[in-house]
Amino acid sequence: MAMISGRGLHDERDAAPSLFDRLPVGVCIVTASGIILQANPALHDLLGCEQGGLPGRSCREFGFDLQGAGEAAEDPTPACRAVRNDGSTRWVTVDEAPWTLAPLDMDAESATDRLRLLTVTDVDSVFRQARPAGESAGGSAAQDEMPVVDALLEASPVPLFVKDAAGQYIAVNHAFARLTGISRDEMLQRTTFALTSPNIAEEHVGHDRDLLERDGSVHYEAPICTAEGAMRMVNLTKAAFRDGSGKPAGIVGAIHELTESRPHEERLEAILEQSPIGVSVSRRDDGRIIFVNTRFAELIGLSREKLIGSRARDYYLDSHQRLRVLERLRGGGGVTNMEVQFKRADGSPFWTLFTVNQAVIQGMPVNLAWIYDYTERRSMEEALRDMASRDPLTGIYNRRFFMDMARAQVARAHRFHEPLSIFVLDVDHFKRINDTFGHATGDDALRMVAAGCQAILREYDVLGRLGGEEFVVVLPGATAEESRVVAERVRRHLARMPIEAPEGTFRLTASIGIAGLEGATDTLERAIHRADLALYRAKHLGRNRVVVFEPGM
Numbered sequence: 001m002a003m004i005s006g007r008g009l010h011d012e013r014d015a016a017p018s019l020f021d022r023l024p025v026g027v028c029i030v031t032a033s034g035i036i037l038q039a040n041p042a043l044h045d046l047l048g049c050e051q052g053g054l055p056g057r058s059c060r061e062f063g064f065d066l067q068g069a070g071e072a073a074e075d076p077t078p079a080c081r082a083v084r085n086d087g088s089t090r091w092v093t094v095d096e097a098p099w100t101l102a103p104l105d106m107d108a109e110s111a112t113d114r115l116r117l118l119t120v121t122d123v124d125s126v127f128r129q130a131r132p133a134g135e136s137a138g139g140s141a142a143q144d145e146m147p148v149v150d151a152l153l154e155a156s157p158v159p160l161f162v163k164d165a166a167g168q169y170i171a172v173n174h175a176f177a178r179l180t181g182i183s184r185d186e187m188l189q190r191t192t193f194a195l196t197s198p199n200i201a202e203e204h205v206g207h208d209r210d211l212l213e214r215d216g217s218v219h220y221e222a223p224i225c226t227a228e229g230a231m232r233m234v235n236l237t238k239a240a241f242r243d244g245s246g247k248p249a250g251i252v253g254a255i256h257e258l259t260e261s262r263p264h265e266e267r268l269e270a271i272l273e274q275s276p277i278g279v280s281v282s283r284r285d286d287g288r289i290i291f292v293n294t295r296f297a298e299l300i301g302l303s304r305e306k307l308i309g310s311r312a313r314d315y316y317l318d319s320h321q322r323l324r325v326l327e328r329l330r331g332g333g334g335v336t337n338m339e340v341q342f343k344r345a346d347g348s349p350f351w352t353l354f355t356v357n358q359a360v361i362q363g364m365p366v367n368l369a370w371i372y373d374y375t376e377r378r379s380m381e382e383a384l385r386d387m388a389s390r391d392p393l394t395g396i397y398n399r400r401f402f403m404d405m406a407r408a409q410v411a412r413a414h415r416f417h418e419p420l421s422i423f424v425l426d427v428d429h430f431k432r433i434n435d436t437f438g439h440a441t442g443d444d445a446l447r448m449v450a451a452g453c454q455a456i457l458r459e460y461d462v463l464g465r466l467g468g469e470e471f472v473v474v475l476p477g478a479t480a481e482e483s484r485v486v487a488e489r490v491r492r493h494l495a496r497m498p499i500e501a502p503e504g505t506f507r508l509t510a511s512i513g514i515a516g517l518e519g520a521t522d523t524l525e526r527a528i529h530r531a532d533l534a535l536y537r538a539k540h541l542g543r544n545r546v547v548v549f550e551p552g553m
Contacts, residue, residue: 181227197309402464480516
């Protein structure tokens with residue numbers, strides 16, 4: 001084990017107990033026969049002893065000495081039951097390393113290779129008894145004590161770390177490096193932002209800031225990026241320590257993987273990873289995502305690492321749809337196959353069938369969400385609906401769908417006591433066009449008439465093809481006289497429109513009849529009939545004109 005260069009043995013002996021007190025795991029120095037010489041507060045708490053009550057007692061009395069013979073055990077038991085002072089037991093893991101710093105009452109040379117450093121980890125409660133640092137033994141900064149810190153860290157099979165007051169790592173052990181995939185040298189002088197997403201890292205920084213301000217310890221769960229590149233939930237225990245002058249010096253922490261549930265989690269993650277449906281898990285309290293599968297990441301267009309820690313609400317396209325989902329969840333229910341639009345990282349929308357259920361995982365209330373990419377199917381359904389509602393030749397509403405839309409407008413006009421008018425348009429001498437230029441050119445002419453009408457009409461006017469060369473328009477909010485102005489613009493536009501034919505270009509004209517809605521009991525069919533009568537009058541008067549219905553026609 002490395003010694004502290006440039007310092008006397010007395011300073012080293014002062015440093016070691018100080019560092020013991022700062023560790024959130026049980027640590028003790030024992031003789032070759034297992035007699036405890038020094039023990040930190042965490043070990044006293046773990047074994048239910050008053051502070052100072054462990055020195056002089058044997059590890060065997062508590063049931064956790066590895067071999068008690070001064071030689072390293074070849075195959076130490078991973079876990080054993082430690083007998084506490086009151087006779088109760090707890091499962092612990094024990095690891096050891098040689099200890100070459102002599103205690104105050106032992107000569108350094110006689111102690112060499114005869115003392116051992118034991119690290120006792122409470123695996124029942126995952127360090128719940130971790131305590132804040134005690135008073136610092138004076139005289140040295142945390143960085144000066146790092147060789148001793150390294151020895152203490154390496155004695156533990158649990159990932160341990162030390163951060164300075166600025167949040168930079170100044171020591172990590174090999175267990176930490178194995179978990180994160182980041183070597184010890186690479187980790188030094190880096191911060192929590194190297195281990196997780198920015199949002200989650202900010203939460204860690206907040207915990208550290210609170211600890212440095214108030215001392216004490218904290219225990220919580222959070223995701224970190226493991227050596228395999230996956231985000232995994234772990235338990236963290238942190239305790240603050242101070243320097244010799246009493247100023248906040250940094251944070252000592254331990255990371256514990258959720259070993260009891262990990263096999264189940266790994267099986268579950270393996271299943272979810274194979275799913276063709278996007279899956280996410282988010283915390284219910286703040287909406288932050290703690291797990292996504294590859295399909296979810298593909299749908300959003302972000303890496304899993306960037307998605308972890310972000311908020312689920314950031315990916316809704318429509319805030320009203322999000323509120324509908326929240327209302328159902330707050331009511332204690334779930335959401336099943338709701339059509340919801342989400343947005344990708346580039347802002348493009350996509351439709352999903354969205355299912356959300358509430359659950360509790362390891363004591364944490366979460367929302368489990370499944371998103372099935374519904375975009376292609378929805379587009380197909382919309383296309384089918386469009387085909388059922390559109391005239392295949394001109395692309396405007398067919399007769400059946402027009403009548404449905406128009407009735408809805410008539411009902412609205414009655415409800416709000418608003419005017420509404422209808423005009424019927426018929427292409428003049430259309431049979432002559434077919435006979436002269438052929439039916440293909442006649443079809444082109446009808447398509448151009450429909451497009452010409454759309455170019456003049458308002459967006460909310462309803463245009464349909466009744467059949468043949470006859471078209472019909474509903475103008476909400478317009479009286480018959482106001483509709484006359486619009487109809488005249490349509491008539492003039494059509495008359496000036498050149499139409500291509502094999503023999504050259506030609507022009508056509510149209511006659512238009514208009515009728516307004518009359519009274520609260522009037523119907524769409526009656527209004528169309530009156531517009532037809534006005535259309536017949538326009539034909540009789542010479543075509544290429546607009547006529548408004550008058551009684552007696």
